[in-house]
Amino acid sequence: MDLDRALQNTIKTGKVRIGTKQTIKAAKNGEPKLVIIARNCPPDVRTQIEATKIPVYDYSGQSIDLGEACGLPYTIAAMAIIEPGESEILSLLRGA
Numbered sequence: 001m002d003l004d005r006a007l008q009n010t011i012k013t014g015k016v017r018i019g020t021k022q023t024i025k026a027a028k029n030g031e032p033k034l035v036i037i038a039r040n041c042p043p044d045v046r047t048q049i050e051a052t053k054i055p056v057y058d059y060s061g062q063s064i065d066l067g068e069a070c071g072l073p074y075t076i077a078a079m080a081i082i083e084p085g086e087s088e089i090l091s092l093l094r095g096a
Contacts, residue, residue, distance in 0.1 A: 004069040006089045007036075011070055014085025018070075020045045023078040027052040032080035033090060038063040041077040049078065057092045 010016060017026040020042070026032050027049050034055050037046060040062045050056060059066050063075035070076060084090050 001088050001091055003092075006087045007066075007069050008071045009087035010081060010085055010089045011072075012085065014081065014087060014089075015083035017080040017082065018072075018076055020078045023080040024048050026080040026082065027054045030054070031082050033084065034081040034093060036066070036079050036081065036092075038066045038075075038077050045078055054080075055093055 017023050017032070023032075023035060024045065027035060030052070032054050034057060035049050036057045036059050037049065038059050038061060046056075059069075061069070063077040066076040066079070067074050070079070081089055
């Protein structure tokens with residue numbers, strides 16, 4: 001799977017929450033099927049998300065790289081995948 005393409009496809013056809021505050025809020029509500037966290041995501045954010053028991057995928061790049069991979073002009077430290085849309089993004093769960 002091409003992760004960058006899957007991320008962009010998820011944003012276009014699915015339902016996501018982008019940013020640490022939105023991701024934490026969604027995770028606490030049990031909405032996401034998967035949370036993707038950049039390598040430089042703040043430790044307190046990671047702790048709050050992991051406490052919800054939602055599966056977490058560790059993105060290998062920094063937040064600037066995750067933003068670029070999503071085709072967006074800003075950094076993304078964390079994002080919640082609520083609905084995958086037409087993407088194969090949930091295949092990451094096998095490795096999460």
